[in-house]
Amino acid sequence: MQINQVYIFSVAPMMDWTDRHCRMFHRALSDQALLWTEMVTADAVIHGDRERLIGYSAAEHPVVLQLGGSDPEKLAEASRIAEDFGYDEVNINCGCPSDRVQSGRFGACLMQEPETVAASVAAMQKVVSIPVTVKCRVAVDEDPPRETLFGFVDTVADAGCEVFTVHARKAWLSGLSPKENRTVPPLDYGLVAELKAERPGLAIILNGGIKTMSEAADHLKTFDGVMLGRAAYQTPALLAHADQLIETGEGRDEVDMAACLAALERYRPYMAEQVAGGTKLSSMTRHMLGLFAGQPGARAWRRVLSEKAVKPGAGLDVLDEALAQVAPEAALA
Template sequence: MADKNKKPNNFNMPLLAVAPMMDWTDRHCRMFHRALSDKALLWTEMVTADAVIHGDRERLIGFSEQEHPVVLQLGGSDPAKLAEASRIAEAFGYDEVNINCGCPSDRVQSGRFGACLMQEPSTVAACVAAMRAAVSIPVTVKCRVAVDEDPPRETLFGFVDEVADAGCEVFTVHARKAWLSGLSPKENRDIPPLDYGLVADLKAERPDLTILLNGGIKTMGEAGEHLKTFDGVMLGRAAYQTPACLLAADRLIETGTGEDAFDMESALAALERYRPYMTARLEEGVKLSSMTRHMLGLFAGQPGARAWRRTLSEKAVREGAGLEVLDEALSHLQLESVTA
């Protein structure tokens, strides 16, 4: 049995995680990100506990062995259901299960999970206790600093204290409030101001807890700076929209130092590592576009990047499209410096 007190990716080093993003971090995306980084902690999209228990599990939470370390993020507020979903996740081989206490969407609120749970720390504590009793893998929480008009410091510290008392040792904190009315989920990712200082205070006053910082981190250089304060950092849109940043993730994890220089040779090598996975999925009938949609930003800012994106966007969706589309897209990039 695994040690419940171990850090979630088994590394005695800083953490770099890719955020759970609905409609984005599916299994094809995660395998692409794994081709870019051996050590980054990958997260699934949020899946409700009810869906895990009653739904098509292979479709909803199936993953490839190469994805490890990988976290299943669960949505829910019923301790018994979250415990059962956690048992299923452990049986599937997940390295960690996480409770979503940060998503502000209307659908999440109507199901009584996500950011609205920031106002119910006792409920979250009960869920953590039930999940920890059910599994040996780590049970963690991802949250905001507060919701709506609630005072951030009192809300965050009170929430973390009560949930930590139930046994949660790892918190990923999106350093913004969530506004449950008046802002869309997209606006909630940008409009509420970031408060890194508050999360830094949490880490300083709760040094026994593992605190990962999430929100607004755009580069590996920024991530490296934050690792001077926090145990780990989580990248969301930056990892998805400019995935080449993940090429520097392993160095960041190993040394705590981030760098942002684009490396064409490493990007091409990552595509070669991803190619066998693409070939296997195509043979199973998966559409090429289901995989290439996650790769559009790989060469952002490089000569030929626009033609790369256009070729993949227009041709990968066609019936029967195969890896020849990828090769055509690659032909538009200026590769002289690599192939010379």
């Protein structure tokens, strides 16, 4: 297959983090990064409040809806709804290790049911024209990583899936919390590199432990794309370099203050519209706390937003007050 440039850099789906306000903030920093929703179950998409659960702003494109589920018919129906909503891609979550996910028989436990995932991919592809992709781990619990990963990918690829985002760790379904599962199991980039080398026709996107854009650039020498999660959320200034990474392969790590300030200006009209519509200011500012991490005034920026954005009636004057802590000249402009 010809690898689509859209997969070069993406921001991971993160529960309670990558909501629509977060994605719009990230889009203000990068025009081209592929953004992902939080995981939403197929049942919720079919039966729930769709605008609340999967509504998004047109400016977010390209954007992926990640689905949780193991019933091919339900996943197919949720995919059809996603396409009708205008999503650019639907993805099956085969990597999340939480207890809630296990009890619903989706997420990482599906690594042990490749035939179920294959059947789901086939059913979804029958009803949508947008890409159907899979995000997975390398293995689960005591399962052998190479045999598990290659067997899983081959079975699902035979059903028509061409794009796999691989979190390069095992998932331990017992003994580790979801938080620990993101850091404790050792990374195995080499195994995922072997998968790419031996399955060159598939798009393989690397996820897990990538902290900087220079690291991302290095991994792009091996993989078709990289996905950043916690680093992109906790230090969002790095996203200001995402477009350059996508276009040139160059990874820059320094904080570009001018780009960050410009992103806030881009985000500001959205914030104003949301506040006017009744959205709490803190629903947006909570995603911005790490923007100036490591810069003079960063602690004061976080303090102002954390303490004042949560107050009833808080408006964009709070943003201006916080901005004055890190860039007084911008706040006065």
